[in-house]
Structures are given as C-alpha cells and as structure tokens.
Amino acid sequence: MPRLLALTGSPSVHSRTTVVADHVLRRLSHAGFETAHLAVRDLPAADLLSARRGEPEIRQAVEAVAAADGVVIATPIYKASYTGLLKAFLDLLPQDGLAGKTVLPIATGGSLAHVLTIDYALRPVLAALGARHVTAGRFILDSAVERGDGPDRLRPEAELDLFQAVDEFAEALRAGAAPLTATAL
Numbered sequence: 001m002p003r004l005l006a007l008t009g010s011p012s013v014h015s016r017t018t019v020v021a022d023h024v025l026r027r028l029s030h031a032g033f034e035t036a037h038l039a040v041r042d043l044p045a046a047d048l049l050s051a052r053r054g055e056p057e058i059r060q061a062v063e064a065v066a067a068a069d070g071v072v073i074a075t076p077i078y079k080a081s082y083t084g085l086l087k088a089f090l091d092l093l094p095q096d097g098l099a100g101k102t103v104l105p106i107a108t109g110g111s112l113a114h115v116l117t118i119d120y121a122l123r124p125v126l127a128a129l130g131a132r133h134v135t136a137g138r139f140i141l142d143s144a145v146e147r148g149d150g151p152d153r154l155r156p157e158a159e160l161d162l163f164q165a166v167d168e169f170a171e172a173l174r175a176g177a178a179p180l181t182a183t184a185l
Contacts, residue, residue, distance in 0.1 A: 002173050004028055005068035006037045009075040009086025013041070016145040017108045019152040020162065021074040024106065027166045033173075038064055040089045048088050062092055070102040070173045073126065077109035077139075081121050090125060099130035104169040105137035106162075108145070115139040135172050138165040 006025050010017040018039065025035045038061055040048070047055040053062065065071060075082040090097075103126050105118050118137040126134050144158035154162065 001034050002069040003034045004070045006072040008039045009083040011041050011085050016142050017074050017076045019145050020140050024072050024166050031170050040085050072104045074106040077107050077114040077117050096130040100132050102133045102172050103131045104135050108140045110142045133172055135169045138162050
C-alpha cells in the first residue's frame with residue numbers, strides 16, 4: 001500500500017490550507033492509501049530556521065518525506081509565493097529529496113490573481129528536488145473553505161475540483177507515475 005504524506009506550510013493553527021489538506025487525506029485514505037500529515041509549523045522553529053538537520057524532530061520530518069511514495073504539498077499563498085515556512089523546510093531536504101516521488105501541489109489564497117504561483121514558484125522547486133512526477137495542482141480560494149459551528153468544509157464546487165486533482169494524483173501513484181518523454185508525445 002503506497003504511503004502518502006501531506007506536508008502543510010501554513011503558520012496558522014486554524015489554517016484553511018490544513019482544512020484542504022485534511023480533505024485530501026480523507027479522500028486518499030478512503031481510496032486505500034496509508035496517509036500521514038506533517039505540519040511544518042509544528043517543528044521546532046529554531047532548528048528549522050537554523051537548518052539543524054541532525055535534531056530529532058527535523059531528522060524525523062525529513063525521514064517521513066523520504067519514506068513516502070507520494071507527497072501532497074499544501075501552502076497558503078502570501079505575497080504571490082508559497083510560505084517561507086515551507087521554503088525553510090524544503091531547503092532541509094537533500095538535493096534529491098523528492099526523487100522517485102509523485103507530488104500533488106495545492107495552494108490556498110484570497111485571490112485568483114495568485115493561481116499561477118503553483119506553476120511559476122512551487123513547481124520548479126519540486127522539480128529541482130527530483131520529483132518523478134508533479135501532477136496538476138489546484139488553487140483553492142479562501143472563500144471556498146466554509147467555517148462555522150460544525151466541521152470546516154469546502155464548498156461543493158471547490159471540493160469536486162479538488163477531488164478531481166486528488167483522483168489524478170492517486171491514479172499517477174498507482175500507474176507508477178512514468179513521466180512523459182519527448183518521444184512519448
């Protein structure tokens with residue numbers, strides 16, 4: 001059974017990004033995948049910012065990424081980019097830290113003006129870390145995450161769009177995520 005890790009880069013405890021990541025993990029868990037969630041904000045800040053790779057919690061977090069077959073990278077968008085918190089963690093991974101992995105990038109934000117952040121800011125970093133296959137990501141508007149007295153939920157149209165990306169990610173994992181080559185096109 002493939003192991004999947006959701007890596008969230010939001011500094012907020014009450015993050016819309018975490019709500020979205022939890023939806024993804026539930027969907028993947030119901031599809032038979034073993035799932036785990038790593039919130040970068042829960043790592044010791046001094047160790048993270050000082051790049052202390054040998055510290056136990058940092059080492060365990062890096063090992064969790066290494067042990068995963070697939071990784072969901074979820075981040076809010078601040079000032080037209082993914083969070084510095086996420087960047088600090090990605091910088092701790094070895095140069096080939098995502099080698100052989102299928103990755104699903106997800107971003108949340110307040111404006112559609114930032115929808116291209118996934119492709120122009122996050123995707124190049126994931127490729128540089130050696131991801132075997134980065135599936136089509138999704139941008140979820142903050143307004144699509146409904147909060148209230150009950151459990152947080154996504155608006156139906158956002159959930160449907162997100163689940164399409166999750167299903168494509170799951171299919172890529174099952175198929176071995178062989179990337180297209182120039183000769184295959």
